[in-house]
Amino acid sequence: MNFPSKFHILLIAGIILILVPFFVGSYFLHVMIIIFFYAFLAESWNILGGLAGQLSLGHGIFFGVGAYTSSIMFIKLNVSPWVGFLVGGVFAAVLGLIISFPVFHYKLRGAYYALVTLAYVEIFEKLALKIEYVGGALGILIPLRESSLLALQFQSKKPYYYICFALMIISIGITHWAKMSRFGYILSAIKEDEDAAEAVGVNATKYKLIATALSAFLTAMGGVFYAQYTTFIDPKTTLSVFVSIEIVLRPIIGGVGTILGPILGSFVLTPLSELTRLLIGSGQSGVHLLVYGIILIVVCLRAPRGIFVEIQTLFRKYFEKRRGEVVRHYGTARS
Amino acid sequence: MFDPSLIVEGVISGLLIGGVYSLLAIGLTIIFGVLGVINFAHGELMMIAMYVTLVISNSFQVQPYFAFFLVLPLLFLFGVFIQKFLIQPVLDAPPDIQVLITLGLSIALQNIALLIWGPNYQSLQVSRNQSVIHFLGYVVSVPRLLAFIGALTVSGLLLVFLKKSNLGKAIRACADNREGALLIGIRVERVFLVTFGIGAACAGVAGVFIMPFFYTSPHIGLTFILISFVVAILGGLGKIEGALVGGLIIGVVESLGGILADESIKQIITFSLFIIILFFKPSGLFGKKLR
Amino acid sequence: MALLEVNRLHKSFGGIRAVNDLTFSIEQGEILGLIGPNGAGKTTVFEVISGFTSPDSGGVKLNGHDIVGLKPYSLCERGICRTFQLAKPFLNLTVLENVMIGILAKGEPVKTAKEKGNEILKFLNLLDFKDIQAKFLTIGYKRRLELAKALSTQPKLVLADEVMSGLNEKEVMDTMDILKKINGRGITLFVVEHILHAIMALAERVIVINHGAKIAEGTPAEISRNERVITAYLGRGFSDRFQDLSKEKR
Ligand SMILES: Nc1ncnc2c1ncn2[C@@H]1O[C@H](COP(=O)(O)OP(=O)(O)OP(=O)(O)O)[C@@H](O)[C@H]1O
Ligand SMILES: [Mg+2]
Numbered sequence: 110m111n112f113p114s115k116f117h118i119l120l121i122a123g124i125i126l127i128l129v130p131f132f133v134g135s136y137f138l139h140v141m142i143i144i145f146f147y148a149f150l151a152e153s154w155n156i157l158g159g160l161a162g163q164l165s166l167g168h169g170i171f172f173g174v175g176a177y178t179s180s181i182m183f184i185k186l187n188v189s190p191w192v193g194f195l196v197g198g199v200f201a202a203v204l205g206l207i208i209s210f211p212v213f214h215y216k217l218r219g220a221y222y223a224l225v226t227l228a229y230v231e232i233f234e235k236l237a238l239k240i241e242y243v244g245g246a247l248g249i250l251i252p253l254r255e256s257s258l259l260a261l262q263f264q265s266k267k268p269y270y271y272i273c274f275a276l277m278i279i280s281i282g283i284t285h286w287a288k289m290s291r292f293g294y295i296l297s298a299i300k301e302d303e304d305a306a307e308a309v310g311v312n313a314t315k316y317k318l319i320a321t322a323l324s325a326f327l328t329a330m331g332g333v334f335y336a337q338y339t340t341f342i343d344p345k346t347t348l349s350v351f352v353s354i355e356i357v358l359r360p361i362i363g364g365v366g367t368i369l370g371p372i373l374g375s376f377v378l379t380p381l382s383e384l385t386r387l388l389i390g391s392g393q394s395g396v397h398l399l400v401y402g403i404i405l406i407v408v409c410l411r412a413p414r415g416i417f418v419e420i421q422t423l424f425r426k427y428f429e430k431r432r433g434e435v436v437r438h439y440g441t442a443r444s
Numbered sequence: 445m446f447d448p449s450l451i452v453e454g455v456i457s458g459l460l461i462g463g464v465y466s467l468l469a470i471g472l473t474i475i476f477g478v479l480g481v482i483n484f485a486h487g488e489l490m491m492i493a494m495y496v497t498l499v500i501s502n503s504f505q506v507q508p509y510f511a512f513f514l515v516l517p518l519l520f521l522f523g524v525f526i527q528k529f530l531i532q533p534v535l536d537a538p539p540d541i542q543v544l545i546t547l548g549l550s551i552a553l554q555n556i557a558l559l560i561w562g563p564n565y566q567s568l569q570v571s572r573n574q575s576v577i578h579f580l581g582y583v584v585s586v587p588r589l590l591a592f593i594g595a596l597t598v599s600g601l602l603l604v605f606l607k608k609s610n611l612g613k614a615i616r617a618c619a620d621n622r623e624g625a626l627l628i629g630i631r632v633e634r635v636f637l638v639t640f641g642i643g644a645a646c647a648g649v650a651g652v653f654i655m656p657f658f659y660t661s662p663h664i665g666l667t668f669i670l671i672s673f674v675v676a677i678l679g680g681l682g683k684i685e686g687a688l689v690g691g692l693i694i695g696v697v698e699s700l701g702g703i704l705a706d707e708s709i710k711q712i713i714t715f716s717l718f719i720i721i722l723f724f725k726p727s728g729l730f731g732k733k734l735r
Numbered sequence: 736m737a738l739l740e741v742n743r744l745h746k747s748f749g750g751i752r753a754v755n756d757l758t759f760s761i762e763q764g765e766i767l768g769l770i771g772p773n774g775a776g777k778t779t780v781f782e783v784i785s786g787f788t789s790p791d792s793g794g795v796k797l798n799g800h801d802i803v804g805l806k807p808y809s810l811c812e813r814g815i816c817r818t819f820q821l822a823k824p825f826l827n828l829t830v831l832e833n834v835m836i837g838i839l840a841k842g843e844p845v846k847t848a849k850e851k852g853n854e855i856l857k858f859l860n861l862l863d864f865k866d867i868q869a870k871f872l873t874i875g876y877k878r879r880l881e882l883a884k885a886l887s888t889q890p891k892l893v894l895a896d897e898v899m900s901g902l903n904e905k906e907v908m909d910t911m912d913i914l915k916k917i918n919g920r921g922i923t924l925f926v927v928e929h930i931l932h933a934i935m936a937l938a939e940r941v942i943v944i945n946h947g948a949k950i951a952e953g954t955p956a957e958i959s960r961n962e963r964v965i966t967a968y969l970g971r972g973f974s975d976r977f978q979d980l981s982k983e984k985r
Binding site: 162164211212215217219220221223224225227228229231232235236238239350354358361394395396398399401402403404405406409410413 | 482484530533534537538539540541542543544545547548549550551552553554555556558559662666670673708709711712715716718719722723724726
């Protein structure tokens with residue numbers, strides 16, 4: 110390890126990020142918040158989509174379940190969103206287990222898995238549109254109560270900033286743990302070849318379900334945060350394939366299955382959407398998604414392992430050359 | 445409770461639109477059969493064709509069917525282009541990459557449409573052909589009938605092309621066995637280009653025929669992609685005749701669903717059916733095994 | 736009691752009878768060979784025993800317990816591990832990581848898995864490659880890694896599907912030694928092989944199937960003298976060569 114250690118870079122980045130709110134205005138803070146927010150979602154998706162290799166297009170469901178559960182509890186039962194984090198997460202995890210079990214049991218893999226999850230999210234969106242109790246197509250407006258930690262509502266952006274930052278760090282920690290543990294090794298085998306994994310004694314369905322539940326739980330927490338932060342939810346913005354797509358893009362472009370790739374993905378893509386919003390105005394224009402779509406295509410063509418891996422390789426080559434080492438052409442997918 | 449003639453009319457109308465679904469799904473299925481790629485941008489190809497039809501019909505104040513002559517070559521070329529620059533380079537990559545690249549394409553196309561035509565639903569301005577004919581006492585919509593005839597004619601011609609022409613035979617050979625086709629000297633890459641072109645053109649033509657009695661929006665592709673997946677999988681992915689029958693079945697199921705319940709329930713039914721088929725009969729109604 | 740008993744097994748794919756009324760047993764500690772022409776149903780027999788496909792009818796018993804219908808991973812827990820005819824290493828994992836998976840699946844922690852994995856690699860002379868991604872291995876080493884993965888599950892019975900095909904003469908010899916070494920550890924081997932001289936030298940008993948049905952069973956010497964085997968399996972023209980092989984063995 111002659112190149113600057115990853116740990117040091119991250120430590121410095123972390124300290125800078127903690128100090129940022131004291132020096133910048135509220136718009137900049139807002140941008141940072143949504144960067145963290147999407148980084149958190151990307152990392153949550155990454156557990157199932159990256160570590161376990163299941164290309165889920167259904168994460169909009171988990172996001173929506175989180176957002177709806179906590180909002181309804183908040184409005185109708187006056188329950189704190191902090192409880193909502195837990196309850197929404199559990200609901201999403203359980204729902205994830207229920208809808209995924211048959212999918213795994215019947216061995217729908219790869220593109221078929223993507224297809225089923227796409228169909229699922231469409232079904233759930235249509236259901237949410239039908240159910241009056243959850244506001245139907247009109248959605249739910251979350252009333253502003255008092256600015257308090259308990260209600261997860263604040264005048265200032267700073268508390269949101271730190272909460273979202275914490276969420277992101279937690280997701281990185283969980284992914285790191287997941288990847289380095291027994292669980293992560295087994296997931297990586299499943300991702301490589303499920304039959305071969307089963308042949309050496311891996312109960313693939315079980316491990317994929319665990320990954321689903323964990324990923325769904327975290328994604329739902331993102332939904333809870335979103336509801337409190339934007340104070341408005343409806344099926345299209347919280348429980349639809351569009352949400353799924355937003356969640357999927359960043360980890361894939363950043364570097365699927367790596368720990369920091371999804372984070373990098375959000376730091377690259379999220380500001381782009383803000384930039385187009387600034388330049389073009391309305392968020393409805395679709396320019397940022399057009400750009401994302403093109404980036405996704407280019408990444409598939411030129412850097413299918415994602416930009417993080419690409420940058421990492423460049424760095425390695427650079428430092429190894431400086432040390433006069435032969436550049437190794439092999440490594441491991443788990444690095 | 446229900447008027448039985450309503451059911452019969454539902455079946456007829458379902459069969460008619462089912463023909464369009466068939467053609468759309470044939471495009472999807474032929475691409476899968478030959479290339480092994482599931483084209484997630486298939487619905488967007490249809491959406492683009494619908495807008496092209498709309499623009500031609502609205503700006504020249506002509507019947508939308510004239511757009512056929514532009515859409516067919518246009519979408520064919522677009523398909524060739526997609527194959528050459530997007531799919532070909534990733535054919536040997538992991539399957540997920542193929543899913544993702546077509547997904548990227550679909551996102552890009554959706555938002556291009558959003559930029560050009562805006563988010564609203566649009567339909568044709570030329571005096572809508574609302575005419576109906578009476579068949580055995582049942583009411584049949586003429587645009588739907590035309591769509592059905594048109595779609596089935598194109599499907600039929602495509603089948604004949606695949607069975608009789610040399611290029612068609614080469615395409616089928618590639619679908620059966622890519623390595624074998626290479627061995628007997630078929631220029632596989634060229635076959636791939638043509639195949640994607642044909643697949644895209646199918647989606648395009650389906651878009652032309654459906655436009656006279658439908659509406660379009662940038663996100664309409666999502667509806668159609670799921671329908672074409674349902675149809676293609678019901679018929680057995682990769683099987684053209686299967687897609688033909690599957691389209692008619694799904695058309696009827698959907699139409700009856702529409703009579704019994706409203707629009708979104710109808711979609712819930714179709715998509716649930718899709719998931720159930722994937723669970724219990726992923727090889728389709730007529731198939732033994734996948735590829 | 737035999738380690739594994741297969742009783743009147745049937746399996747068809749559509750119209751094709753891949754396995755047809757097959758009965759045999761495997762004794763604890765032996766090396767049993769399974770041969771037959773292409774498409775005879777050998778791999779299908781393995782797939783049924785290891786739980787990757789379910790039979791249409793018939794029974795499979797491990798130590799007297801019925802195991803039909805069990806999933807591959809639970810059969811693996813009970814000691815049956817198969818290799819794949821088309822080697823299926825975890826391509827993007829290192830050789831060591833490949834071997835760790837089977838150990839981890841048994842519930843061992845990562846550290847133990849590394850230690851035990853290293854031992855297995857050493858046992859199979861793969862230690863030099865431990866940090867290389869499996870996709871960079873030659874076909875010969877990929878096949879050997881298949882065996883290493885199988886060993887990582889601490890099996891009682893290994894079903895080895897053509898672990899020598901595509902190897903050069905030297906590699907075949909090495910693999911035969913390895914198989915004998917594995918067997919020497921008390922692990923029962925059920926081996927499908929197209930390289931006849933190898934299986935004739937290796938196996939104590941050989942079963943011959945054609946069109947899914949058993950046409951002969953016996954010692955290699957008996958098999959190579961069996962008229963039915965010679966005609967059905969090799970065609971008359973090859974019978975001389977087959978006789979040579981059995982001499983070679985002695
Ligand atoms: N999943 C399947 N679907 C349909 N047919 C199959 C399937 N698996 C095997 N078969 C057929 O069953 C028969 C037996 O195949 P199997 O692979 O068991 O033969 P084998 O003896 O292992 O052949 P080889 O020596 O070529 O490996 C063949 O005719 C094959 O085509
Ligand atoms: Mg075989």
